[in-house]
Amino acid sequence: MDKQADLKRIAELRNIIEYHNKRYYQQDSPEISDTEYDRLMRELQDLESHHPEEFSATSPTQRVGASPLAKFAPFNHPSPMFSLGNAFSNEEIIEFDNRIKRLAGVDNISYIAEPKLDGLAVNLIYENGIFKQGATRGDGTTGEDVTQNLKTISSLPLKMKHTSNNPVPSFIEIRGEVYIEKEPFQKLNLRRIEDGEEPFANPRNAAAGSLRQLDSKVTARRPLNIFLYGIGNAKDISFSTHGEALQTLAGWGFPVNKNIEQTRDINAGIKYFERIGIMRESLPYEIDGIVLKVDDLALQKKLGNVSRNPRWALACKFPAAQATTVVKEILVGVGRMGTLTPVAIMEPVNVGGVMVSRATLHNEDEVIKKDVRVGDTVIIQRAGDVIPEVVRVIPEKRTGNEKKFKMPAKCPECGSEIVHFEGEVAHRCVNISCPAQLKEHIRHFASRGAIDIEGLGEKVSAQLFDARLIADPADLYFLKKEQLVALDRQAEKSAQNLIEAIGKSKNPPLDKFIYALGIRHVGERTAKLLAARFGSMENLVAAKQEDLTAINEIGPEIAASIVEFFHERKNIDVMNKFSKAGIKPQKKEIDNNAPLQGKSFVFTGSMESMGRNDAKSIVENLGGSIHSSVTKKTTYVVAGSDPGSKLDKAKSSGVKIISEEEFLKLIGR
Numbered sequence: 109m110d111k112q113a114d115l116k117r118i119a120e121l122r123n124i125i126e127y128h129n130k131r132y133y134q135q136d137s138p139e140i141s142d143t144e145y146d147r148l149m150r151e152l153q154d155l156e157s158h159h160p161e162e163f164s165a166t167s168p169t170q171r172v173g174a175s176p177l178a179k180f181a182p183f184n185h186p187s188p189m190f191s192l193g194n195a196f197s198n199e200e201i202i203e204f205d206n207r208i209k210r211l212a213g214v215d216n217i218s219y220i221a222e223p224k225l226d227g228l229a230v231n232l233i234y235e236n237g238i239f240k241q242g243a244t245r246g247d248g249t250t251g252e253d254v255t256q257n258l259k260t261i262s263s264l265p266l267k268m269k270h271t272s273n274n275p276v277p278s279f280i281e282i283r284g285e286v287y288i289e290k291e292p293f294q295k296l297n298l299r300r301i302e303d304g305e306e307p308f309a310n311p312r313n314a315a316a317g318s319l320r321q322l323d324s325k326v327t328a329r330r331p332l333n334i335f336l337y338g339i340g341n342a343k344d345i346s347f348s349t350h351g352e353a354l355q356t357l358a359g360w361g362f363p364v365n366k367n368i369e370q371t372r373d374i375n376a377g378i379k380y381f382e383r384i385g386i387m388r389e390s391l392p393y394e395i396d397g398i399v400l401k402v403d404d405l406a407l408q409k410k411l412g413n414v415s416r417n418p419r420w421a422l423a424c425k426f427p428a429a430q431a432t433t434v435v436k437e438i439l440v441g442v443g444r445m446g447t448l449t450p451v452a453i454m455e456p457v458n459v460g461g462v463m464v465s466r467a468t469l470h471n472e473d474e475v476i477k478k479d480v481r482v483g484d485t486v487i488i489q490r491a492g493d494v495i496p497e498v499v500r501v502i503p504e505k506r507t508g509n510e511k512k513f514k515m516p517a518k519c520p521e522c523g524s525e526i527v528h529f530e531g532e533v534a535h536r537c538v539n540i541s542c543p544a545q546l547k548e549h550i551r552h553f554a555s556r557g558a559i560d561i562e563g564l565g566e567k568v569s570a571q572l573f574d575a576r577l578i579a580d581p582a583d584l585y586f587l588k589k590e591q592l593v594a595l596d597r598q599a600e601k602s603a604q605n606l607i608e609a610i611g612k613s614k615n616p617p618l619d620k621f622i623y624a625l626g627i628r629h630v631g632e633r634t635a636k637l638l639a640a641r642f643g644s645m646e647n648l649v650a651a652k653q654e655d656l657t658a659i660n661e662i663g664p665e666i667a668a669s670i671v672e673f674f675h676e677r678k679n680i681d682v683m684n685k686f687s688k689a690g691i692k693p694q695k696k697e698i699d700n701n702a703p704l705q706g707k708s709f710v711f712t713g714s715m716e717s718m719g720r721n722d723a724k725s726i727v728e729n730l731g732g733s734i735h736s737s738v739t740k741k742t743t744y745v746v747a748g749s750d751p752g753s754k755l756d757k758a759k760s761s762g763v764k765i766i767s768e769e770e771f772l773k774l775i776g777r
């Protein structure tokens with residue numbers, strides 16, 4: 109083993125992975141496939157395990173989760189974490205401003221106005237620029253040490269960026285909010301429902317539940333995000349305004365909300381509140397109001413606190429979109445995995461601008477807890493993009509004629525016995541031929557994240573199924589245009605389009621195909637891992653429990669579910685039908701025909717458009733390699749500004765020299 113080479117590669121891999129983390133999580137423009145990313149991560153894990161002395165708390169491998177904990181250790185916050193006083197009207201906001209002016213003896217106050225994120229507050233400790241420890245707020249004095257879980261949040265820097273403008277302090281407490289964006293939240297919940305788990309009520313609960321996981325590997329799979337908005341105790345550094353502190357945080361590389369503004373007085377603060385209220389729906393994350401903070405830190409100090417709330421900050425809350433209506437009926441839906449979900453059907457009502465007539469009741473426990481009965485008058489709520497839900501019943505409105513809900517003993521779709529497994533919240537129909545499940549199965553197969561067959565949504569899937577033209581997803585590939593035309597409302601043209609769309613889907617990417625099969629516990633991410641590891645359906649079908657659990661993120665439950673799936677007679681038949689139809693899932697590697705394959709580069713001088721590490725990982729991702737000295741084997745020397753002796757060496761040995769511009773052209777930018 110060449111230790112020097114290993115150490116070099118470790119440093120290199122850490123840089124490359126960090127670069128890709130940034131592309132993926134912060135810039136939303138990944139350059140490499142998940143497979144390639146996983147390969148780099150595994151290579152680094154492997155090298156680090158051979159060189160334990162090279163351990164680094166800031167290595168990207170530290171983000172993938174550690175061994176589960178028995179419980180969280182208590183964490184005493186070096187300085188207390190306060191809460192916020194609330195205002196629900198402009199009058200209350202003006203009152204807050206007047207009080208401050210009075211106490212400060214001035215006639216105008218400038219504020220920093222920030223969106224109030226609906227997540228959970230955390231406190232982070234950095235020592236000499238390195239993330240050391242992090243905790244939940246708890247009671248404000250003592251929280252829970254969730255360091256391992258926080259490390260899994262990709263947008264959280266494990267190392268502060270050090271620049272001459274922003275020297276790194278020896279100790280600092282940084283405060284912020286951990287949250288989940290709306291879209292990943294929806295996806296997470298869909299996956300949970302499909303896996304027979306209870307969906308989270310809202311993104312806040314999902315974020316809190318994920319951050320308070322004893323097994324950080326579970327946390328690593330949740331789409332957590334963070335914004336930083338405050339500083340507690342700090343050594344070697346002080347700020348004069350809150351705005352300056354936020355700017356410094358951003359300079360150190362922390363995610364700071366882009367919608368934060370300075371407002372010159374309280375009227376501008378109120379305007380900001382109104383503006384953010386209009387923007388609210390279009391923001392990718394949920395907010396429940398704004399926070400106004402006195403900008404002048406000396407004044408903040410002077411104002412102090414009243415019990416747990418600082419006098420210098422105020423949460424201005426949006427009114428929750430709620431409405432009152434009557435429950436007409438409680439229906440029970442059957443999901444793809446046979447999970448029964450009670451749904452309240454209500455008199456249509458306008459909730460915050462949207463007409464709502466259905467609200468989920470999640471499961472039987474929820475109906476019992478809230479005691480929702482048919483005929484009840486209820487308050488319903490719609491928070492952001494979350495499915496409307498029943499907040500509570502108004503018992504005073506009861507007449508005595510309301511009917512209690514009972515989970516049906518038989519499946520409303522197929523009449524099979526409903527099963528309630530020990531320890532599970534959900535009731536299930538376990539008949540794998542249940543038409544409701546089969547229809548859902550077909551819809552899932554054709555859906556956007558899966559095979560993506562245009563024109564094959566819920567309605568058409570059900571229509572084809574009910575007409576007995578298809579019984580499973582593989583039957584789709586044997587459909588004839590005439591059969592579709594014979595169906596009511598299926599016009600000639602749309603029949604043609606559907607047949608074409610189905611025909612086009614015969615070579616799906618392997619990971620999409622695996623996901624589309626609808627194996628319990630196999631979501632998009634797991635499907636990608638499986639595709640990367642096994643490379644073909646044949647290999648996956650033949651995989652044993654232990655082959656599956658050998659994959660980092662796959663535990664015994666998922667593995668068992670996969671093995672069971674491919675042992676089920678019906679599923680084997682469907683798989684054979686897929687083969688007969690000529691379905692050939694394709695293993696997808698983004699950089700298969702890597703344009704820089706076999707080419708070796710030496711860089712000299714500095715590049716304008718990218719850092720050295722960026723250049724390096726770009727070259728490597730395109731199949732090339734980077735070296736530190738010019739040899740006969742060097743393909744190109746890329747000369748930036750102020751090139752060093754390598755340029756002379758290149759000239760004397762006749763190696764091709766290219767400029768930064770030419771390099772960019774070469775890599776297709």
Ligand code: IVH
Nearest residue numbers: 190191192222223224225228229337399418
């Ligand atoms: S400042 C004294 N800023 O709101 C300062 N909090 O209701 C206390 N929150 O516990 C926190 N966005 O979880 C602050 N921009 C923001 C915030 C924010 C959300 C949460 C935070 C806090 C709670 C208080």
